[in-house]
Every structure is written in structure tokens, then in C-alpha cells.
Amino acid sequence: MVVRLDVKTAHALVSDDVIMSLEMFRHSNEPEMRINATFTGMHGKKIGGAMLDLRMLRHRANQKFLLGQDMFFTRALLEQASSEAVAEYRTQRFVEAGYTSIVDACCGCGSDAITLARAGITVEAYDINEITTIFATKNAQVCGVSDKLSVHLADCTEIDLPDGPIMLDPARRKGSKRIINPELWSPSPDAVAEMIKGRPAACLKLSPSVDLDILLELFPKPDEIEVISYRNEAKEMVFWYGELASGVERRATIVSHSEAATPDLLLQTYAGDEHSQAETASELGTYFYTPNKALLRSGLIGKLAAELGLKNIDPHIAYLTGDEAISNPFLDCMKIMGYDSFDPRKIRALMRKHKVGSIEVRKRGISESVPSITKRFLPKSYGDKRCVFIATRIGDSHVGILAELIK
Incomplete structure (x- = not known):
């Protein structure tokens, strides 16, 4: 059961005694109940329970942060925090623009502010929640950037923030629940507009799961829209303003790491000024393409399709088809083995014919x-053959397409 944190417990979690206890059981394979009993015996029931929660969160944090095993967060803070690779990519814009100091108006656990500080930028970070500022301050210490990062407990909408470029990441969660309506985010769209006004540059981090038209209606019109994909998921919708914009209206970016012992940041990016709809095919071609979600959410799929000579299978379905095998980082290319109506008997016959043993289902x-x-x-x-099975709609018909992924 997740312990409800209070300020006193948060201070206890970042204390030397608790940190030492957590380190003792970092690699323990003992059952959770036994570890919880030990933590409780050493530090009391409430702190012990909070330690167990943090220990479990740290296992997940390893997927986001190099020092995730030593950092502090709640579940909501961890879920909203950018992965280190994505934050590192965004930081490059501030560095290339020549900024040496910025304001992080809603810093959360400090993931973005820490990455900016690592790049040598002085960061003044703010958050309205005291527990959050306790954790962000400690995380800055863990990551060795306390000299570049100052964390303040304050409502960014109620104080005069320092001048210069600003980073904004409105809170989109309340406890364990995701807030879908952007008007309920904190700070609100109106407050964000006020904070951006008059500044030379701003980076506004938003959720890619919210319809872009809604975001454009509520927030100030950006100079550039970028959707960032990491580990095959669209992680962030970023509105760039002023000197941080690159001169194009829209951009899709895939962030990844090399497999070297010291991984380098790898980037694939596609940009354009058009939000065009791909032409619709009269029939399926030899090859089938599924787009990366960053390309899809950025509204650039039509532009790329036109450049590559591909067509939509349906005006309302973002799958493409063509007669040539094309290699592109924003598209998965598959050779169509066969297709039929979305009928189990017909599709099973198709799978039997091609000796299919397992499938990866993609659907739209x-x-x-x-x-x-x-x-x-x-x-x-x-x-023993593994294939891709695409369940989709073409016109008024539901169809099943069996295909082989071309790597």
C-alpha cells in the first residue's frame, strides 16, 4: 500500500540514516514484507512504508535516470519526469542558443533542471509543493549540481520570476490519476501565457496524448511544435517559443542511445512547415508502413508520404502503402503476405498457409x-514463422493484413 507522504516524512527520507538503510537493501532479494518489517523496525511504520515505496519506484527510475537508484520522487513525480535522454536532447537547444541561466517554473523532482545544470546552465527552479522541493533539492545534490541549481518553494503564478528564458512543465497528475483536461493543469494555460509573455525564449512541455488542436486553442501559439519519441513511444509534445525555435513550424524527433559502453545520444529528426493529408490509395500495394508516433502526432505524415511516393490506406487511418520497400527511421516497412476480411476463419487459413507460429498485433x-x-x-x-498482423479498417470494411517486417 502506498504511504501518503507528508513534509515530515519527506524530510526523513532524505536524511543520512534513511539513505544508509536504503543502500543496505538496494540489491536485496528478500521478500518485500521482510524488507518492510526491517525498515519499520529501524525507522517506524510510516517512514518504513515510505522507504519501501521509494525503493520500488527506484527500480522503475533506472529506466529514466542514470542515478535513479539514488534519487527521490513520488509516483506522480516519476511518471511526469522526462527521461534523461529526452531532457538531454532538449537541453541542447538552450546551449546552442547561448543561454547561461534559465528559470524552471514548475520543476517537479528536478529532472529537467538537473540536466540543464549539468550542461553548465544556472537554473532557478520553483515548485508549489513543499515535498517536491525537498526531493528536487536532494536530487540536485545526488547528481552533483547543487552549485548550479537552486530550488525555491513558491507558486510561480504569484511571484515575480527572474527575467530570461523559461522552462514550463505544467503538472498533469493529481496523485496517481492523470488529468486529461489541460485547463485543469497547474499552472493553467492562461497562467502559462502570462509567464511566457515578454521573454526571449520559452520551452513548454505538454502531453502528446492530448489533441494538438486543443493545445493550440488553449496555449500561446508556438513558433515551433516538436513531438519527441523515445523507446517507440511519443513522450512529449514541446512548444518552442522565440530564440529556442529552429525556424520550422513542425518537427518529429526520435531520441535513442548508442550501444557503446558510454552511450552517445542518437537523433533522427524530420521537419516541415506543412500539415498535409496523404493521398488515399485505391488498393493496397506490395508494402505496408506504420508510422512512428512522433511523426503521426506532429502532423507531418502527409508531407513525408508525398516525398516518398506513399499513400494512405484510408483517409482516417494513418497507415501507408506503396509498391517499393523504403527504409526510413520514421516508418516500419512490411511486405504484405496476404489480407482478407476481419474474419477469424479466413485469417486462420492465411496463417496456416504461411506457417505462422506467433504474431505481433498492430491495430487502428x-x-x-x-x-x-x-x-x-x-x-x-x-x-515457426513470426509475422505482423494488422487489424484495421479500409473504408467501411474491417480487414486483417498479414505481413513480414523488413528490418
């Missing part, structure tokens, strides 16, 4: 869940 325009589709359409193995 179909409400049925992936586990249900897998169970209904491939109830048993017909061989």
Missing part, C-alpha cells in the same frame, strides 16, 4: 483488444 480503427485479437485469430501455432 478496431476497438477489440490486442490479447483478444491474438487469441481469436491465432489460437494455436501453425509453424
Whole structure:
């Protein structure tokens, strides 16, 4: 059970005694109940429970941060925090623009502010929540940037923030629940507009799951819109303002790391000024393409399709088709093996013919869940071949497409 944190418990978590206890059990394989009993015996029930929660969160944090095992956060703070790789990529814009100091108006656990500080930028960070500022301050110490990063407990909408460029990441969660309506985010769209006004540059980090038209209606019109993908997910919608914009209206970026012992940041980016709809095909071609989510959410899929000679399978479905195999970082290319109506008997016959043993389901325009589709359409193995099964809609018809991924 997740412990409800208070300020006193948060201060206890960042104390030397608790940190030492957490380090003792960092790699322990003992059952959680036994570890919890030990923590409780050493520090009391409430702090012990909070230690166990933090220990579990740190395992997840390793996917985001190099020093995740030593950092502090709540579940909501960890979920909203940018992965280190994404924050590192965004920081490059501030560095290239020549900024040496910035304001982080809603810093959360400090992930963005820490990355900016590591790049040598002085950061004045603010948050309205005292527990958050306790953790952000300690995280700056853990990451060795306390000399470049100052954390303040304050409501950014109620004080006069320092001049210069600003980083804004409105809180989109309340406890464990995600807030879908941007008008309920903190700070609100109106408050964000006031904070951006008159500044030379701003970076506004938003959720890519919210419709872009809604974001454009509520927030100040950006000079550039960028959608960032990391580990095959659209992680962030970023509105760039002023001197941080690159001169294009829209951009899709894929962030990844090399496999070297000391990984380098790898980037794939595609930009344009058009938000165009791809032409619709009269029939399926030889090859089938599924777009990276950053390309899709940025509204650039039509532009890229036109450049590559690809067409939509349906005006309302963001899948593409063509007669040539094309290698592009923003598209997964598959050779179509066969297709039929979305009927288990017909699709099973197709899978039997091609000796399919397992499938990866991709779907769009179909409400049925992936586990249900897998169970209904491939109830048993017909061989050892692994294929992609696309469940989708073309016009008024639901279809199933069997394809082989071309790497």
C-alpha cells in the first residue's frame, strides 16, 4: 500500500540514516514484507512504508535516470519526469542558443533542471509543493549540481520570476490519476501565457496524448511544435517559443542511445512547415508502413508520404502503402503476405498457409483488444514463422493484413 507522504516524512527520507538503510537493501532479494518489517523496525511504520515505496519506484527510475537508484520522487513525480535522454536532447537547444541561466517554473523532482545544470546552465527552479522541493533539492545534490541549481518553494503564478528564458512543465497528475483536461493543469494555460509573455525564449512541455488542436486553442501559439519519441513511444509534445525555435513550424524527433559502453545520444529528426493529408490509395500495394508516433502526432505524415511516393490506406487511418520497400527511421516497412476480411476463419487459413507460429498485433480503427485479437485469430501455432498482423479498417470494411517486417 502506498504511504501518503507528508513534509515530515519527506524530510526523513532524505536524511543520512534513511539513505544508509536504503543502500543496505538496494540489491536485496528478500521478500518485500521482510524488507518492510526491517525498515519499520529501524525507522517506524510510516517512514518504513515510505522507504519501501521509494525503493520500488527506484527500480522503475533506472529506466529514466542514470542515478535513479539514488534519487527521490513520488509516483506522480516519476511518471511526469522526462527521461534523461529526452531532457538531454532538449537541453541542447538552450546551449546552442547561448543561454547561461534559465528559470524552471514548475520543476517537479528536478529532472529537467538537473540536466540543464549539468550542461553548465544556472537554473532557478520553483515548485508549489513543499515535498517536491525537498526531493528536487536532494536530487540536485545526488547528481552533483547543487552549485548550479537552486530550488525555491513558491507558486510561480504569484511571484515575480527572474527575467530570461523559461522552462514550463505544467503538472498533469493529481496523485496517481492523470488529468486529461489541460485547463485543469497547474499552472493553467492562461497562467502559462502570462509567464511566457515578454521573454526571449520559452520551452513548454505538454502531453502528446492530448489533441494538438486543443493545445493550440488553449496555449500561446508556438513558433515551433516538436513531438519527441523515445523507446517507440511519443513522450512529449514541446512548444518552442522565440530564440529556442529552429525556424520550422513542425518537427518529429526520435531520441535513442548508442550501444557503446558510454552511450552517445542518437537523433533522427524530420521537419516541415506543412500539415498535409496523404493521398488515399485505391488498393493496397506490395508494402505496408506504420508510422512512428512522433511523426503521426506532429502532423507531418502527409508531407513525408508525398516525398516518398506513399499513400494512405484510408483517409482516417494513418497507415501507408506503396509498391517499393523504403527504409526510413520514421516508418516500419512490411511486405504484405496476404489480407482478407476481419474474419477469424479466413485469417486462420492465411496463417496456416504461411506457417505462422506467433504474431505481433498492430491495430487502428478496431476497438477489440490486442490479447483478444491474438487469441481469436491465432489460437494455436501453425509453424515457426513470426509475422505482423494488422487489424484495421479500409473504408467501411474491417480487414486483417498479414505481413513480414523488413528490418
